[in-house]
Amino acid sequence: MTRVHDMGGRFGDGPVVPEAEDSPVFAEDWHGRALAVTLAAGFLGQWNIDKSRHTRERLSPKDYARFSYYEKWISGLADLLVDNGVLCPEDLIGDEYDSSHPLSSRVLQAQAVPGALAKGGPADRPSDVPAQFEIGQAVQTLHPAANRLVDGGHTRLPIYAAGAKGRILRLHGTHVLPDSNAHGLGEAPEPLYAVAFPASELWADPEHPRDEVVLDLWQSYLEPA
Structure with a gap:
């Protein structure tokens, strides 16, 4: 069975309205912070992009339907952090930074951000699996x-x-x-x-x-x- 996120081509969700060309990159300030903390947490190396996508897909249908784009991101990140033992639920409501965290040495420093983003996360890999289909088939x-x-x-x-x-x-x-x-x-x-x-x-x-x-x-x- 499919999940609520698989909504491409579905009737009843209304038209897709493109944003104006002069629209800001982030509609609200916290959207940029949500993106930044999600990317920074990914560099801790505790999950991959496919696992993070699946975590957002597993949000409850009611939450997925009512959350905005970046609310889905930040909610999925909270689940990833707890599910992978990086933080506990109590950490998510605290306001103190523990420099002794086992992953503290892997924190993405500000000066490393441009290089990390430029490198990206290529998914092409060598493989012995032969191609079964030809162009035009x-x-x-x-x-x-x-x-x-x-x-x-x-x-x-x-x-x-x-x-x-x-x-x-x-x-x-x-x-x-x-x-x-x-x-x-x-x-x-x-x-x-x-x-x-x-x-x-x-x-x-x-x-x-x-x-x-x-x-x-x-x-x-x-x-x-």
């Missing part, structure tokens, strides 16, 4: 959209594309498989493809049937059409 995504390794686990195959037919547009190389990496099962890199789907394949009544949607999908999400 017709493929179909698995149905239902689900993690095949962990029941109810993280996956990057959106539900609106489950069972859809498309064509291979590009091979990106081999990349970390989120379905495995989010659950501590190893990076399990495999081929990652850009797959083009006709709008008419994804939705019953598309406004522009000849439009295409391109999704980056792992090989284990696909089968020959």
Whole structure:
């Protein structure tokens, strides 16, 4: 079963309203701080990006629906810190800094931030898993959209594309498989493809049937059409 976050292409959520070009980067000051503390905590090395995404996905449906974007981030971070033993719930309501924390030596210092952000977190990895599909080949995504390794686990195959037919547009190389990496099962890199789907394949009544949607999908999400 899917989780509340998997809302792409769903009816009833209203239009997507782009922000004005002159809008501030952060609508409120605390949004920037939420981003900063989330990134800084990630550099402690206690979790990976896939686990952090899955943690936000596991917020209660009521909270996920009512929280703003950065409220989801900061709530997910609180869960990550406690679940991974970095902090306890009491620490989250305290106001004192304990310099003797076992991870204090890994704190991201201000002068190191530009270099750390420039480096990023590339997910491409060498792998012995051969590419099974060629450019232009017709493929179909698995149905239902689900993690095949962990029941109810993280996956990057959106539900609106489950069972859809498309064509291979590009091979990106081999990349970390989120379905495995989010659950501590190893990076399990495999081929990652850009797959083009006709709008008419994804939705019953598309406004522009000849439009295409391109999704980056792992090989284990696909089968020959």
